[in-house]
């Protein structure tokens with residue numbers, strides 16, 4: 009800077025007592041010619057110094073001062089200008105600053121405003137997101153909780169009033185929507201949408217079920233006329249009604265009605281016109297067994313195929329549903345058949361009295377009842393009807409049997425001289441055998457069958473026993489009574505042993521027989537002993553005791569009487585027929601006859617042994633009496 | 647003939663015969679014992695009816711074969727056949743009917759003629775529920791029992807089920823014990839009664855009157 013240069017020099021010249029000297033010393037000491045600053049200084053001063061004298065320095069000094077002043081004045085003047093500029097500039101800067109501050113202010117304000125906007129924007133954006141989410145949820149919800157157009161259409165059914173296979177998935181969906189909204193309601197009780205959906209669905213389902221029910225009605229009507237293959241739709245239709253039990257019941261009732269009429273028509277046809285070129289069943293009506301049997305066979309077959317058809321219809325239903333309705337429907341289909349069948353059977357029964365035929369009829373009815381029952385159920389009209397007819401036939405059978413027995417027995421006469429069972433006994437037993445044989449050949453072996461068997465036996469045997477006993481009251485000797493009774497009992501016994509379940513009856517017969525055998529044994533033994541005169545001796549011997557003295561001293565037991573009796577007994581031993589009761593020979597059963605004989609002789613021997621023991625007892629004083637030993641007598645009587 | 651069921655197995659088998667005038671209530675007693683029922687109108691018994699029932703005595707099964715005889719005079723001969731093999735005899739009279747009590751003497755006669763000597767006899771006064779119509783006193787029954795050496799005397803009512811089971815039970819118990827003691831008629835050689843050969847036949851008591859109720 010050129011303006012600074014003199015400033016440096018001037019203060020140096022005023023600062024010391026001898027600044028010039030010092031300066032000169034310094035100049036001398038320093039190699040001034042090498043110093044550019046000094047050279048410059050010299051250049052500056054030299055024009056000013058013209059003469060060198062004593063005053064030179066002072067003049068120089070003055071001149072320099074003057075110059076410095078001038079320069080300073082000039083500097084000041086210049087500085088004034090600068091100052092003025094600076095002043096101006098400062099003013100401008102201040103103004104500018106003011107503007108800037110204003111701007112900053114404004115910017116700040118703007119900035120704040122923007123922040124607010126931003127906040128609002130982001131809030132709005134958030135809300136938008138939430139709304140979008142809701143929108144999606146609602147869309148989802150609607151998609152999930154309403155039916156598609158196609159589904160709605162399917163639920164309306166076809167123009168012909170039937171439903172097609174897409175009906176069922178649609179119904180299922182309506183159902184599941186309903187269930188889901190129900191679920192929703194359960195988790196949040198005030199879910200109005202769910203409530204709405206439920207209401208909607210339930211309306212739709214109601215309508216759909218209605219359509220379905222009508223469709224089934226139509227299908228069934230067609231089925232009943234052709235009875236052909238079952239379309240899948242109808243099986244599905246029934247299965248779809250699983251949640252509408254009442255509708256299902258109605259639908260099945262309609263079905264049963266249609267089938268019932270169909271079966272009835274077929275049954276009348278077979279009865280009056282015959283089928284497949286065959287004769288009508290009616291022509292058999294004079295033959296109750298075949299007529300009834302053929303009708304039952306037809307009915308059995310008919311309900312069999314009805315069952316197959318029904319199971320096809322219900323094939324898509326759950327098993328418990330099938331179980332619940334199957335028998336009821338089949339029972340209802342067959343109910344009408346039962347009525348017709350009953351009338352027909354009752355007609356053939358009138359005037360029928362033949363026991364075996366009636367019983368065979370009972371068996372046929374029982375046979376079919378057990379076959380049919382599992383199909384239509386025990387409570388069904390059909391089974392009830394068959395049971396009733398069975399009971400009716402059985403009643404006719406038993407009353408017929410009782411009547412026949414009664415008729416036979418009232419004709420029973422007094423036993424003949426031969427003491428063999430009279431004709432009536434044989435007739436009743438033959439009748440019994442006949443019915444028991446039929447029973448045996450048809451018996452199912454159950455308790456009922458056994459009870460019936462017992463009843464048959466009782467129907468014949470109880471009155472027979474009474475008649476036999478009444479008849480024997482006409483006889484005059486107990487021996488005749490016993491022989492006759494024994495002979496009758498033998499016949500009864502030999503019939504009873506042919507059949508099972510007769511143990512008790514056999515026991516009774518045998519017990520009765522043994523009573524009469526005892527009578528005969530006792531009578532005959534008594535007869536033998538009395539004909540030989542041993543009876544009084546036996547009685548005396550039994551009643552005797554030693555305090556009475558020897559037995560031979562008692563009248564009618566004296567040695568002579570005893571001797572006579574023993575001779576007479578010997579005579580009997582030689583001719584064992586002597587003194588015997590002839591009726592015993594009329595015991596028809598050889599085994600019984602022999603048993604009676606053997607036991608009679610045992611009794612005779614027993615009685616003889618008592619007498620003998622007294623005769624050989626020395627106390628009784630029968631000296632010299634010849635009496636056979638008990639062993640001898642026993643041998644002789646063998 | 648009534649067929650009765652029941653278990654066939656038994657340890658003892660005894661035959662018991664009920665006798666007494668027509669209408670004294672023998673059948674009712676048997677029915678009460680067998681079935682536990684009382685049927686008012688049984689219908690008179692023709693000949694003999696047969697019933698079985700088992701009892702437990704001293705832990706053993708005792709089967710009773712019960713012969714319910716018809717009290718009508720005309721069956722007297724037929725029913726006698728069954729006395730011979732009887733182990734026990736129940737003689738019945740109706741406590742409201744003097745005649746039925748008095749008849750017992752003749753029934754007892756029959757028993758001694760045809761039944762085994764050691765047959766166990768019980769005398770039963772029936773219809774004990776008809777106390778107001780009683781004619782035969784308890785002492786009369788007891789006296790009869792003692793006079794004929796019978797096991798016991800009991801008054802029963804089949805209608806009100808008094809003493810019926812007890813009667814049969816006592817009889818069964820006695821028969822079983824007698825059998826156990828080896829005194830049964832089967833063990834005796836003279837199981838069969840020998841008689842003079844002139845067995846009374848029907849008609850002997852032809853003028854015999856039936857019970858006053860009939």
Ligand SMILES: Nc1nc2c(ncn2[C@@H]2O[C@H](COP(=O)(O)OP(=O)(O)OP(=O)(O)O)[C@@H](O)[C@H]2O)c(=O)[nH]1
Nearest residue numbers: 668669670671672673674686690691717803804805
């Ligand atoms: N009050 C009453 N009546 C009885 C009783 N037992 C029997 N009867 C009646 O007496 C009548 C005859 O009874 P039955 O048991 O038939 O007489 P029964 O001795 O078997 O007669 P028969 O077979 O003819 O010998 C019937 O009408 C019975 O109702 C009883 O304990 N009390």
Ligand SMILES: [Mg+2]
Nearest residue numbers: 672673690691
């Ligand atoms: Mg009786």
